């Protein structure tokens with residue numbers, strides 16, 4: 001007789017837990033998916049209208065096979081859920097040619113035969129006048145890049161998981177996870193307790209509220225986004241404005257085209273990302289200092305935008321000591337998988353990370369080389 005399917009508790013269903021629940025349910029696992037809030041909420045890391053997808057990856061060439069698989073899975077989720085989640089509008093990395101990020105993008109593209117185009121300042125200015133470049137700067141265009149829709153993506157993955165049999169438990173904050181003496185886990189919430197054979201921990205920036213994760217080098221941090229009105233909205237939509245990562249001697253930011261509204265979003269990288277160990281306590285607006293610094297960068301580098309923010313969004317994200325995720329067995333525990341510390345670049349990879357987590361739970365191994373993400377690198 002075949003073994004019964006494992007009962008798996010997924011704790012935290014931002015994009016990472018949602019994708020894990022989808023893949024687990026597709027493999028026939030009995031999934032309990034807990035979250036303190038509702039699907040697609042804006043308190044954690046998986047909100048804010050848009051996310052970058054790119055394949056020419058400055059964070060390291062080891063990510064490229066994972067990104068390729070993630071791309072396939074984004075398309076699969078779109079088909080299964082009948083929703084548009086990823087628009088391939090291309091991606092620009094702009095800045096001085098010797099900036100480490102521009103060098104890394106070109107190296108990653110060369111190693112993996114990716115389709116990129118390198119534009120000098122004059123050519124970039126002709127094709128993408130939305131950006132102002134200094135004469136000695138360049139732009140690298142990655143055609144396999146685009147913009148993801150975070151809230152619909154979380155909702156689509158959870159809806160699909162539910163269709164495949166997962167039990168969704170929104171508004172169920174988990175107050176404790178205890179190893180049972182006979183094996184497996186007991187999950188405590190204010191309403192009830194639940195037993196599971198395996199626990200997947202994907203709590204985003206709330207890692208600090210789990211005693212089990214104390215000792216791992218994870219820290220919550222606050223990332224602020226600002227939206228600026230476009231003077232010519234049509235020129236700033238995805239068909240004319242790729243997503244962009246801007247590096248400049250005075251500023252750095254990611255930049256997202258107008259999607260539903262009238263404004264371009266930027267996420268400044270040159271301003272501090274302060275600690276945010278209690279995401280509930282985040283201020284919901286930004287101080288004048290942030291607004292002025294972001295405005296100065298826009299005035300200098302994005303001439304088609306009115307350089308005063310019309311909207312500010314404050315989010316929390318967990319980062320790790322080496323800025324790579326912790327994905328693998330939870331150190332010191334049995335039948336527990338950790339997915340945490342995505343360090344500002346986890347969204348695009350969420351579908352493949354969820355697939356890997358489901359493989360770890362159901363087969364005890366990953367189909368991809370993820371040794372560089374193993375949480376045990378910090379405890380060995």
Ligand SMILES: Cc1cc2nc3c(=O)[nH]c(=O)nc-3n(C[C@H](O)[C@H](O)[C@H](O)COP(=O)(O)OP(=O)(O)OC[C@H]3O[C@@H](n4cnc5c(N)ncnc54)[C@H](O)[C@@H]3O)c2cc1C
Nearest residue numbers: 012014015016035036044045046052174204342346347348
């Ligand atoms: C502003 C910003 C911009 C970013 N830009 C990009 C980008 O362009 N491209 C990219 O690839 N990545 C980007 N990232 C990173 C990416 O968005 C994150 O890595 C990703 O969303 C992390 O998802 P998560 O599921 O781990 O966390 P979250 O989305 O925070 O999910 C964690 C979930 O756990 C739940 N939870 C926590 N504790 C409990 C508990 N005790 N009980 C029940 N539920 C609990 C929370 O309610 C939450 O829903 C960005 C991040 C931010 C913040």
